[in-house]
Amino acid sequence: MIRSRDDVWVRAEDASVIGSLRHSAAALAQTRGFSEKEIGRMAVAVSEAASNLVKHAVEGVMLVRPHPELNSAVEVIALDRGPGMQNVSRALRDGYSTAGTLGIGLGGIARMADGCDIHSLPGRGTVIALYFVARDAPAPPSLVSGLTRPIGEEIVCGDAFAIAGTGATTTVMLCDGLGHGDAAAHASNEAVRVFTENPGLAPATALERIHRSLSGTRGGAVAVATVERESRTVTFAGLGNVSGWIVHPDGRQGMVSVPGIAGSRAPSSLRQYEYTLPPHSMVVLHSDGLSERWDITSYPGLVTRPPSVLAATLLRDAGTRRDDACVVTVRTET
Structure with a gap:
């Protein structure tokens, strides 16, 4: 049984929010049984995703919460109304960046997460959904x-x-x-x-x-x-x-x-x-x-x-x- 909690969306408009989001993610991961290594990996990914929002997004916001389908997982959602990406696959390549997009570090973020999905349209913005799973737990079914x-x-x-x-x-x-x-x-x-x-x-x-x-x-x-x-x-x-x-x-x-x-x-x-x-x-x-x-x-x-x-x-x-x-x-x- 899954029930809603009050989702806390954080505006990513200033660099000061990066540390706060990283801390929130690490604290939540600890309560879900993550190892120190897993917490560190997730903290880096969340920091990078938040940094991209601050630097490049328009009206960027991020949500860090317990995964709605798995007790041993954390979900991170980042979205914005920015210019979007013409080619998401290209943006996932290491070293790729285009000013005004979320391309910087995207490949690294995807690799650090246990699951990553991105939907982006030029002129409409980008949505990134990540999840992180503790100690080899099964991946969320995404239903x-x-x-x-x-x-x-x-x-x-x-x-x-x-x-x-x-x-x-x-x-x-x-x-x-x-x-x-x-x-x-x-x-x-x-x-x-x-x-x-x-x-x-x-x-x-x-x-x-x-x-x-x-x-x-x-x-x-x-x-x-x-x-x-x-x-x-x-x-x-x-x-x-x-x-x-x-x-x-x-x-x-x-x-x-x-x-x-x-x-x-x-x-x-x-x-x-x-x-x-x-x-x-x-x-x-x-x-x-x-x-x-x-x-x-x-x-x-x-x-x-x-x-x-x-x-x-x-x-x-x-x-x-x-x-x-x-x-x-x-x-x-x-």
């Missing part, structure tokens, strides 16, 4: 990811998510607590609690329980989706303005969410809907802290990348600073 970001300069995010299962079946829940701040976070955290205590329920049943449980809170918009990889289906139940999408290289298909507020107003009977999953697709849920006006076809190759890269790209490009934001992405094939 699901979720990211949150609070409104403006707030520390607490009123949106939250939870994930159950990273095998043949994955169920995800996203709650957008009404408003923002502590009251919104209380509602979304209550939704996470109910979901994690009942991980095997059908989406409509889980949504109904969350609806009843939120009656003593501010309430929120909630969606639950179950991806069945063997049957290639997704079952979705939504209440309120959480967006649910099936995305594939040729476009996207919306999933039905009914009007209402979990904990306050809902139809007498909540329904769930089943959809067939096309090849090479992902399921995406996001709160209204992300605009719906994103076009997956304008990101060549993005659907084939790890869920964390898709989530970070959508958060960067569709997210609004005028609201809490949350996005969950689920790969539909192993």
